Amino acid sequence: MLELKNITKVYTKGDDRFPALDNVTLTVERGDFIAVVGPSGSGKSTLLHTVGGLNQPDNGQVLYDSEDVYKMHSRKANLYRRKSVGFVFQQFHLIPYLTVSENIKVALDEPGSRSQKINELLEKCAMSQLQNKYPSELSVGEKQRTAFIRAIISEPDILLADEPTGNLDPENSRVLMSLINDFNKNRGTVLLVSHEVETTSFANRVITLHSGKVINK
Ligand code: ADP
Numbered sequence: 611m612l613e614l615k616n617i618t619k620v621y622t623k624g625d626d627r628f629p630a631l632d633n634v635t636l637t638v639e640r641g642d643f644i645a646v647v648g649p650s651g652s653g654k655s656t657l658l659h660t661v662g663g664l665n666q667p668d669n670g671q672v673l674y675d676s677e678d679v680y681k682m683h684s685r686k687a688n689l690y691r692r693k694s695v696g697f698v699f700q701q702f703h704l705i706p707y708l709t710v711s712e713n714i715k716v717a718l719d720e721p722g723s724r725s726q727k728i729n730e731l732l733e734k735c736a737m738s739q740l741q742n743k744y745p746s747e748l749s750v751g752e753k754q755r756t757a758f759i760r761a762i763i764s765e766p767d768i769l770l771a772d773e774p775t776g777n778l779d780p781e782n783s784r785v786l787m788s789l790i791n792d793f794n795k796n797r798g799t800v801l802l803v804s805h806e807v808e809t810t811s812f813a814n815r816v817i818t819l820h821s822g823k824v825i826n827k
């Protein structure tokens with residue numbers, strides 16, 4: 611479903627040019643749950659952003675159903691970013707002046723659509739009572755569950771999760787990982803960046819990055 615072929619991304623630090631990703635090749639099958647681990651600065655976030663269509667590589671290709679994500683026409687590229695992939699970040703990235711349900715609807719083309727599905731997910735995530743609250747009124751666990759619903763409401767094929775439990779306590783981490791695991795069991799492919807060993811236990815593959823290189827597969 612998803613193929614990364616010889617991806618290289620070079621950044622400049624002062625006079626230094628260094629690859630954040632160095633010739634990364636990876637095949638992701640539908641239904642995979644892949645954990646991406648490695649030390650800070652090894653290229654994990656860059657890899658996720660590159661898969662998500664947010665960070666054009668200097669070399670190599672990201673193929674989604676055999677089509678190069680960075681060569682799609684803008685309409686199709688937008689569809690890919692809005693419908694094929696969903697993002698969850700460590701820092702939630704909720705819009706502060708929108709309520710929970712408004713934050714979720716940001717991911718929809720028509721704000722009135724999918725209300726049944728939104729209600730089901732709010733229920734499943736224990737957020738039904740909180741749908742008219744603002745992010746500042748939520749606990750960190752509630753914020754991340756809102757971001758999770760926003761990420762999956764358009765039923766993406768691929769969930770890209772960048773340290774999603776990095777700001778959560780163990781109980782909220784467990785709840786979120788169980789939701790991500792359910793997404794994977796139902797239909798979705800998951801790429802999870804993490805350095806917490808517990809969160810990688812759901813993965814069917816663990817990929818280790820070191821200085822932008824995959825050192826195992
Ligand atoms: P990780 O997620 O494993 O911590 P990152 O992908 O965030 O690693 O970063 C890999 C390397 O690339 C780091 O050295 C980081 O500082 C650098 N880097 C990431 N994004 C940029 C950028 N936009 N500009 C310059 N350097 C960057």
Ligand code: ADP
Pocket residue numbers: 655700772773
């Ligand atoms: P995280 O640790 O959650 O992966 P980072 O702090 O590494 O987040 O990166 C946050 C954002 O800043 C990312 O979009 C990354 O690409 C960018 N970034 C990281 N390192 C650098 C850098 N040295 N110069 C410019 N941008 C960077």
